[in-house]
Amino acid sequence: MFEWIIALISPYLEKCPEAWLGFLDHPAPDPRKLIKILDLEPETRDFICCPTCFACYPLDTQLRRCTFQATPNSAVCDARLFKSDDKRQPVKKYMHQDMSHWMARLLARPGIEDILDRPLSAPAAKDPISMRDIWHATELKSFKGPDGETFFQSNPASEARYALSMNVDGFDPAGGTHGGRHASVTAMYMVCLNLPPSERYKLENVYLVGIIP
Template identity: 50%
Template sequence: PSNAQLLEYEHWLLMNVLRLDSVHVSNETIRAKRKYVVDCIEMEWTKLDNMKETEWYRQQKALTLDSQATTTTMKHWFAELICRPGVEEIMDKRRNMESSPERMEDIWDGEILRNFPGPNGEPFFAQEGRYAFSLCMDEFNPYHMKEAGKKVSVGAIYLVCLNLPPEMRYRFENVFLVGIVP
């Protein structure tokens, strides 16, 4: 079964459990039958979880084989980034831009990076070829299952060069994907 079919089945099981839970039953015989149905649904849920796990490992193996041919190191990514025409000059301009004390629009408008001391006591980023990076992480629920609550999440760990202007910083081609957290 496809991921969509597994998710549809999971949704159907969940809706049935919610429907059964929402009905108030005072008769013991009917309550026992409802418990039996809920137990059957829970057994199906366990089977479904096993199927999803098997499918996840199958897809993970396929992704691992695919990604081995396309992985790159941060060193190569950054070399490609600064070798693009005009990018190194743009990043060096960020170092010398004046900031307005009234309005902060970027991390470089603050004092911390501008005055970060280097080994010689001078501002570290005042010299050419000094770059600052931000390591970020974001997670999301790939199944969009709001009714069931958050049971699964996928996270992306990525790196951006803070020397790029904000309008360029988060473009796909300027972001380095460090890893994916299942």
């Protein structure tokens, strides 16, 4: 992993603060320290998640059971939030990455804002019927904002408007079954549709919204 990080930052080494260069010259640098110095870890928050209705509660909640009601007259969910009252081991947790933090990290990368703010793509003039991108259809392009103007095409110069698509999927982190048991992890991902399709699904551009282990 360390070699991978070095390869990633090597084009920018000239701009690195002195402290970083000293660290990189260390004969056995600790990759965890480097990850921290370079702020490579996304900013995430953990919640206790109801196993039945998926309502979220802070980790220090004093509740033992879920109090969520879909409407004021609905029955309370009342699912157990902890495996055991003594150990306070949550039945389910949810890890969330705030969109504002992810977006800030994305926009801080050199050149990304220019790519995001380029004019929306149009179908090829030679073949205006073939659609190769979501922006070639009229739905998003003609989507109107509260002012009645097309939301994604008539934004003020001082304002950026981005569209994102979302995917929720579960997977077995062990890659299969062990002893007949399935381990399931649910992940939520979003991609920014303002990025061109060639950039949109690159790992570094995908927004990992949250994970329910």
